[in-house]
Amino acid sequence: MSGRESSIDTIQRELTAFARRARHKASQLHPDLSLVTYSILDLMNERGGCRAADVASYFMLDKSTVSRQVGALEKLGLLVRETDPDDQRGQILRPTEAGLTLLREAAEQRRLSFTERFTDWDDEDVARFADYLARYGAAD
Amino acid sequence: MSGRESSIDTIQRELTAFARRARHKASQLHPDLSLVTYSILDLMNERGGCRAADVASYFMLDKSTVSRQVGALEKLGLLVRETDPDDQRGQILRPTEAGLTLLREAAEQRRLSFTERFTDWDDEDVARFADYLARYGAAD
C-alpha cells in the first residue's frame, strides 16, 4: 500500500473513531445540550436564522428528525419559529436570547477543552490542521 | 479572537459536523455494517483480537452496549469469542473469515469514497492531514 493510501486509511480510521466518541464527549462537555441540538442551534446562529429543510440537508438528517428536535428546542424556549413571509409553507428558525446564552456557554466549554488538548501544538500546526479540516468539510 | 483561537473554533466545528454526518454516511457506504459494528470489527482486527473491555474504553461506550453489539455480531457469524485462558473472566474477540471478508469489503468501499474526495489534494497534504489527525486522536 502506497504512502498516500496508508495516509488515507489513517484519516478514515481517525475520523471514524472521532465520530464514535463524539456523542459521549458532547454530553460530558455540555450536559443540557446534546450533540444534535447543539449543532442545530449553532447552525441557526451562524446562518442568522434558517429553515428546517436547511438543517436537514446540512446534517443529512430526515426532516422528521429535525422537526422533532426543533420542537424540543422550542419547548425549552431556546428558539422561536416565525412563518416565512415569502413562503407560507416554511418557517424561519432563530435562537432566542436563552438559546444564544446556552450556545455561548457550550461553545466556551468546548473551546476550553479543545484548547487544552492543543497545548503542545504550535500555532502553525493548529492553523494548518484547521485548514485541512475545513477543506475536507467543504466537500462533504 | 486570535488566529489560534479561531483555528481551534474551526477544528471544533468541522469535527462536530463530521460526527453528525458520520452515521448517515456509514450506512450509505456499507448498509449491512453500522458505524458501531464496523468500528468494533475493525478494532478487533487491528489489535489481533481484543476483549470487550478494550472496545468499551476505546470507544467510550458502556460495557453493556458493547456486550449487545458483540452478541449481535456473533449471531451474524462475524466474530467468535473464546474465553481467555489466562483470565477466565474475560473473553477474546476475533473476527471470523466472514467478518474479515465483510470488513475488507467495507474498507474498500470507504477507501474508494475517501480516495475520491482527496483527488485534488497532493500527497504531502494528505500525509500531513493524516499526521495531524493521528496526533489529535492519540490524545483522545
Added chain:
DNA sequence: ACATGTTGTTGCACAGTACAACGTCGGGCG
C-alpha cells in the same frame, strides 16, 4: 384550475445507548 413539488408534522418501528443489579472469576490480605 389542476397537477406536481416543496415544507413541515405525526404515527410507527427500531437501533444505539446508559445505568443499575447481578453472576463469575482473580488477586491481595488477614
Added chain:
DNA sequence: CGCCCGACGTTGTACTGTGCAACAACATGT
C-alpha cells in the same frame, strides 16, 4: 487457606435519535 474487593461480562429497563411513510398545507407552472 479463606474472604472480600475489584474487574469482566450479561440482562433488565428506559430513553434518545433516527428513518420511513402517510398526511396536510402551501407554492408554482401549465
